[in-house]
Amino acid sequence: MAAALDRDGRRWWDLEVVRRRMVAADPRRPHNAVLFRQPISTLDDHLARGLRVEALAELVEGAAADVARNGSDPDDDAVLDTTDLTFGPPILRPTSLRDFYAFERHVRTAWERRGQEVPEAWYRVPVFYFSNVSEIRGPDDRVWAPDASRELDYELEVAALIDTPARDLPPERGEESIGGYTILNDWSARDLQREETTVRLGPAKSKDFASSIGPWLVTPDELADARSGKGHALAMSAEVRTPRGSSGGGDPVTTSRGTWADIHYSFGEMIARASADARLRAGDLVGSGTVGTGCLLEVKDDTLGRYLEPDDEVILRVERLGELSTPIVARPTG
Secondary structure (H helix, E strand, C coil): CCEEECCCCCCEEEHHHHHHHHHHHCCCHHHHCHHHCCCCCCHHHHHHCCCCHHHHHHHHHHHHHHHHHHCCCCCCCCEECHHHCCCCCCCCCCCEEEEECCCHHHHHHHHHHCCCCCCHHHHCCCCEEECCHHHEECCCCCECCCCCCCCEECCEEEEEEECCCEECCCHHHHHHHEEEEEEEECCEEHHHHHHHHCCCCCCCCCCCCCEEEEEEEECHHHCHHHEECCEECCEEEEEEECCCCCCCCCCCEEEEEEEHHHCCCCHHHHHHHHHCCCEECCCEEEECCCCCCCCHHHHHHHCCCCCECCCCEEEEEECCCEEEEEEECCCCCC
């Protein structure tokens, strides 16, 4: 089901129920607009029909206008009971995931750990790698370390959803292709990563076992007033909740604090790089890379004291984008 929160943040609307109601009120709507011709099911289906995320605003505004005219009905079947809602990934089958490396503090810390300076090229061009879209997780979906790894780590990021085809966009127009933003956890197996990076090809099995996104998608207009520099003045944080009697101590530990405003490359610049001589498709995800302090590789010695273990829970928060929680479990067998 596709649902949207109204402007005042009080109601979640079932968009298919709203669509049917608006068609019943004006049967000309399906003739005049693609949005009203087929049921609203998932965001994936919506994008596949060639529609942008912003098109759904007509349904939200229509529902709000109906409330303004007729008042609020406690039995309205278009209003979802928030206690019954379970959120999945905002997009179920992203067409690709390009993850960038756009926060200088994180980059600098990573290179200093190797006893080296940040490469000069990093300051000239945004760089990214392709992650694995077959292992997308949503809120509260379990994650486990790969079989050969004992150093599971989270990475606190923001992802942008591309919702229209784009190619060769200049930086000043790159953000025009964004339908919304969500939280991204780019999980890492640090011991596998150390081995792989010696080959100088880029991450592989250290990254492709899971990526978590959610809990919902926030459209760019909802963040416009928080714009700051090349990002947004929105706090980002991570917390690890550990079981009682564990090596983490049993209490929630705040491990990461940062701000989106510290980003070195804007999403417009990242998308310009991604779209150079290549076609971006509706459904592609573009990750920001890890905010400074946004992973245990940077901060574990001063915070949790270890990497993640089964029965931990990782909670990533980005102001206005919500909270993305993930239980860590032992690797399933069989």
